[in-house]
Amino acid sequence: MAAYSGRGLHGHIVETIGGRILDGTYAPGQTVHPDELERELDVSKTVVREALRVLASKGLVDSRPKRGTFVRPRSEWSLLDASLLRWQRRGAPDRRFLADLAEVRAIIEPAGARLAATRRTEADLAAMREALAVLAEPGADASAVIEADLRFHRALLAAAHNELMGRLEVVVEAGLRERDRIVHSGERWPDAVPAHRAVLDAVAAGDPAGAAAAVESLLEQASTDLAHAAGGEAGPHARNSGARNSGDSAAG
Amino acid sequence: MAAYSGRGLHGHIVETIGGRILDGTYAPGQTVHPDELERELDVSKTVVREALRVLASKGLVDSRPKRGTFVRPRSEWSLLDASLLRWQRRGAPDRRFLADLAEVRAIIEPAGARLAATRRTEADLAAMREALAVLAEPGADASAVIEADLRFHRALLAAAHNELMGRLEVVVEAGLRERDRIVHSGERWPDAVPAHRAVLDAVAAGDPAGAAAAVESLLEQASTDLAHAAGGEAGPHARNSGARNSGDSAAG
DNA sequence: GGCGCATTAATTATGCAAAAATCTTGACGG
DNA sequence: CCGTCAAGATTTTTGCATAATTAATGCGCC
DSSP, X not given: OOSSOOOHHHHHHHHHHHHHHHTTSSOTTOEEOHHHHHHHTTOOHHHHHHHHHHHHHTTSEEEETTTEEEEOOGGGSOXXXXXXXXXXXXXXXXXXXXXXXXXXXXXXXXXXXXXXXXXOBHHHHHHHHHHHHHHHOTTOOHHHXXXXXXXXXXXXXXXXXXXXXXXXXXXXXXXXXXXXXHHOOTTOOTTHHHHHHXXXXXXXXXXXXXXXXXXXXXXXXXXXXXXXXXXXXXXTTOOSOSOSSSOBOOOO | OOSSOOOHHXXXXXXXXXXXXXXXXXXXXXXXXXHHHHHHTTOOHHHHHHHHHHHHHTTSEEEETTXXXXXXXXXXXXXXXXXXXXXXXXXXXXXXXXXXXXXXXXXHHHHHHHHHHXXXXXXXXXXXXXXXXXXXXXXXXXXXXXXXHHHHHHHHHHTTOOHXXXXXXXXXXXXXXXXXXXXXXXXXXXXXXXXXXXXXXXXXXXXXXXXXXXXXXXXHHHHHHHHHHHTOSOXXXXXXXXXXXXXXXXXX
16 A cells, blocks of 8 residues: 555564654664564564664664664654655654645745646646546545545646656655644635646646746645644744744844 | 665665666566575575565565566655665766756755755854865865765755755755766865855855855856766756657647 | 356465574773 | 673574465356
């Protein structure tokens, strides 16, 4: 179901341990004991070791002889990995991370739309139109709408015909699903359709500036809706106000 | 040495097989035979299996009973993974990929600088100053300059204090190293220092627009230098002219 | 006689346990 | 202070058993 071979026992163990690291059950610096895991999860050493190897490749853990396996600092995690973004969503919604997600989307997607307006093929437009059609359907259920929404944004990035830009869909997907989890009422997005249509029209017309502006407006609207639903700070581009780290020495 | 536990035999095998997939030795759709690999590389079943498991988590391969292990289509690869970007550089320089890399950098870095101008701390500025100082040293050798250059851009992204933005350093690093591999003459970047200094000054002054503009100008200069060194098409933002895919139906 | 379907069988990945080899680390002695 | 050595743990190896999936085969049906 997932991106890779998430089948079988192995994938389940990887997800379990990875999830525990992401949600803080295993904190950075803490050592992970493979034998405890194999007893608790009732699997063999091999499976645990393979799982830890995969997690090591994602920067989550590191194993050194005589010292054991320990969780690496969060700054070393490959947060752009699709699995990590998925596991991150399993825990409690982190407002800070949500804001980061939205911020990156606000950078990536308008730029992607700008490129897409120049490079889109007829197939790209067809994909976007299909997604929009589902999005506009009156009697569509929530999950179908979410998937169509995701398909639309995916198609938009793909239309930029930049391989790396296309891979940034992981960020878009994470942001989209996170938002849907918060508002989680499937039927109050009738006003999202015109905004999406504006994006499609600008891209189809080959208008880079218009496409970028349309996406910005779309994200802005989604942001206000989100802030309204979450009841947090108001305003479309509201941030965690002020210094994000300690000791902001900005002088204006 | 690398991002994760690249130590030991296992990491070597992962890199070997992964490199072969990225350079086309193992083409998408082709089946990979674990027993042949364990004979050829002279390792046990377990090591090959663990390596393939890691590669599966990066979307490079998929294993299914009765069908064997086969290379997945390139569109499924997690190209934002640090390892994959590194392995990609091992092969012949791909102009298309290089252009994609530069294009994404041109989107990410100015936006990052814009945020950094607002949120940078004194520690961020100190890190950038240190890197710039090394960059400006008269007698520094090539590798030291490259590392300092990379440190500067890393510090810039970190100063945006957006966790995901910071992770996009993998793209910046790939682009930077790829460029350095092409021009590969260590001592013709004296003119890169002023451009970097302009970025630092704008960020320190808390000038978002100025910081973004400075980065754009920096990337533009690097792009012209690259085009000049590679002898390809001229112009700073030169692209592969026209439709990137088949059947561009743009009417605008 | 050709076609569709369920059953069977073969092939492959997957999981497990135990033992050997290799390396790191810390201590001891020169 | 440095080199050697020993202890400990991890990594690696080996062999085998199990499970899952696909392809083929045989049957009944149109």
